[in-house]
Amino acid sequence: MQVRKSAPARALLAALLAVPQLANAFYLPGVAPTSYKPGEIVPLYVNAIRPTGGTESMLSSVISYDYYHKLLQLCQPPSGAKPVGESLGSILFGDRIMTSPFELHMKQNETCKTLCQTRYMSGATFFTNQRIKEAVSLNWLIDGLPAGQRLIDEMTDTEYYQPGFLLGQELADGTLIFNNHYDIIIDYHEVGGDPDELRVVGVRVQPESRKYTGPIGQDTCRNDLDPVILDEETKEGTEVTFTYSVYWYESPTVWATRWDKYLHVFDPKIHWFSLINSSFIVVFLVLTVMSILVRALKKDIARYNRLDQINLDDLSGTSVVEDGIQEDSGWKLVHGDVFRTPSHPLLLSVFLGNGAQLFVMTGCTIVFALLGFLSPSNRGSLGTIMVFLYTILGFVGGYTSSRVYKAFQGEQWKLNIILTPLLVPGIVFGVFFLLDLFLWAKESSGAVPFTTMLVIVLIWFIISVPLSFAGSWVGFRAPIIESPVRTNQIPRQIPPTTTYLRPIPSMLLVGLLPFGAIFVELFFIMSSIWFNKIYYMFGFLFLCYGLMIITCAAVTVLMVYFLLCAENYNWQWRAFLAAGTSAVYIFLNALIYWITKLSLSGFAGSVLYIGYSLLISFLFFILTGSIGFFSSWWFVRKIYASIKID
Numbered sequence: 001m002q003v004r005k006s007a008p009a010r011a012l013l014a015a016l017l018a019v020p021q022l023a024n025a026f027y028l029p030g031v032a033p034t035s036y037k038p039g040e041i042v043p044l045y046v047n048a049i050r051p052t053g054g055t056e057s058m059l060s061s062v063i064s065y066d067y068y069h070k071l072l073q074l075c076q077p078p079s080g081a082k083p084v085g086e087s088l089g090s091i092l093f094g095d096r097i098m099t100s101p102f103e104l105h106m107k108q109n110e111t112c113k114t115l116c117q118t119r120y121m122s123g124a125t126f127f128t129n130q131r132i133k134e135a136v137s138l139n140w141l142i143d144g145l146p147a148g149q150r151l152i153d154e155m156t157d158t159e160y161y162q163p164g165f166l167l168g169q170e171l172a173d174g175t176l177i178f179n180n181h182y183d184i185i186i187d188y189h190e191v192g193g194d195p196d197e198l199r200v201v202g203v204r205v206q207p208e209s210r211k212y213t214g215p216i217g218q219d220t221c222r223n224d225l226d227p228v229i230l231d232e233e234t235k236e237g238t239e240v241t242f243t244y245s246v247y248w249y250e251s252p253t254v255w256a257t258r259w260d261k262y263l264h265v266f267d268p269k270i271h272w273f274s275l276i277n278s279s280f281i282v283v284f285l286v287l288t289v290m291s292i293l294v295r296a297l298k299k300d301i302a303r304y305n306r307l308d309q310i311n312l313d314d315l316s317g318t319s320v321v322e323d324g325i326q327e328d329s330g331w332k333l334v335h336g337d338v339f340r341t342p343s344h345p346l347l348l349s350v351f352l353g354n355g356a357q358l359f360v361m362t363g364c365t366i367v368f369a370l371l372g373f374l375s376p377s378n379r380g381s382l383g384t385i386m387v388f389l390y391t392i393l394g395f396v397g398g399y400t401s402s403r404v405y406k407a408f409q410g411e412q413w414k415l416n417i418i419l420t421p422l423l424v425p426g427i428v429f430g431v432f433f434l435l436d437l438f439l440w441a442k443e444s445s446g447a448v449p450f451t452t453m454l455v456i457v458l459i460w461f462i463i464s465v466p467l468s469f470a471g472s473w474v475g476f477r478a479p480i481i482e483s484p485v486r487t488n489q490i491p492r493q494i495p496p497t498t499t500y501l502r503p504i505p506s507m508l509l510v511g512l513l514p515f516g517a518i519f520v521e522l523f524f525i526m527s528s529i530w531f532n533k534i535y536y537m538f539g540f541l542f543l544c545y546g547l548m549i550i551t552c553a554a555v556t557v558l559m560v561y562f563l564l565c566a567e568n569y570n571w572q573w574r575a576f577l578a579a580g581t582s583a584v585y586i587f588l589n590a591l592i593y594w595i596t597k598l599s600l601s602g603f604a605g606s607v608l609y610i611g612y613s614l615l616i617s618f619l620f621f622i623l624t625g626s627i628g629f630f631s632s633w634w635f636v637r638k639i640y641a642s643i644k645i646d
């Protein structure tokens, strides 16, 4: 069958395909290239050691360690390792960058330089072997570029770099060999043919295990030596000499595209296919729902307004029996109750304020990312911008919360002002802090340092909270959002509803669709979080976010319509909870991921995984719940404003 695309569809497709190129055009603002002269020192920094999937791509741990963890005994600079300055986002996302003893001179090959010599005693041996079993990878940064392993994508037969390389290998027979030699292969590029302006454009490390028996020289520097095995049985420990070689190769790659090999998209065709597929389904669904809804509403409104007319005629004597029956059903009947204050208005308004804040933050972050401002070369820029935006947007949170609370005719306005910037961030920070204690007990580098925690608390209380107060103040001074119809004194009885409109079934139904819109992308985000992969598909993410918002709003509105037709006017919490239920699916998805992709051995690892998943799901709950509520609110105001009520 031949599929003919219409012109707008083709234009849209072209625009979407152009997004990645657009991002390339805006490459790396804020990061200036560094040029080196031949022989000049190129710094090599080391970062935290992270578990990777290894060959079976089953992750067995989520706990990362400092590069200079005392039991790993990796070589330190003679004067001691110093931390390298990092951004807040970089620290929050787990980077722990330190100086190293490697000496790389631009364009100078070296073979078998000795780094240091250490003896692994039984404790260190056990610890290191455990890490080899978890397939942890060492992460180096050379001129800001992560040292990678070269891999081949079998599907497209292209080569790409995976950041990090293994600490050791587990052989098929269970032997654990330890890598003590590193072949560092660096690509450099001459800028404009000037031999004095050289830039680093690619870094690979090939780790090897070599059991040296004598002094290191040209003749012993071979790769056919026996591997180093850290024996846990011997009393005197295992002596290990660390060495490295450096090879410089001229490369045609220019500096601006040096990240491309790291940003490898696995089979973009499948990605596009599933995305376009799901977006078609979503758009189709939403359009169908909307057209049915609009038609039904038009009919309802026309009928109600006609009834009014006839009722007026009634007074003059003619009686119409049929209309009396008709008026006994439908959403018009609850007009005196739809704008009744919901239960717990304080809590709902606080959630909604925070939801608005998250909504704007997520949107802005994705747009920034789409424009290429958050490229991975800007280490930690994603985390930094998120913290920054969340802080600044405290104003939006306070404003929204107070306006909603005022519309609910809430009276504890002081409590509203105080809880808005404290409740949700407090829960998030509390969980985060507890998880951090776990990491800290495990001596993991993932534990956020105390000073960083302090900085976060200070930012929260000195900038975000006052901004939220200011927002609340402006919000409370703004005129009240009037309901289009008056609320009756006495609440109506709510008749019993059909099964699918009961709270739990309706929540499960409504929550499923927004989750469906982001399901594909979620998988890639999860693997970038847990498998230490670089996420760079912000174009997809942007689309998915848009689709999710549309779906979330559409299904919630539909549910509210059915609810009102069934004369149930308690739509406020129902809309919030139903839309928020997509977070439950996100959490279930995380659990499935846990079962299928991870095989976490330790208790701490499982707690961390579940804890972070819960945290993310909670934020998602607030976000989607708010989208659902605000769209329903808009809808309810709209329909009740369009009918005449005597």
Ligand SMILES: *[C@@H]1O[C@H](CO)[C@@H](O)[C@H](O)[C@H]1NC(C)=O
Pocket: 107, 108, 109, 247, 248, 249
């Ligand atoms: C370094 O060694 C490699 C392999 O032996 C060679 O191809 C390359 O040209 C050398 N680079 C320099 C700058 O000498």
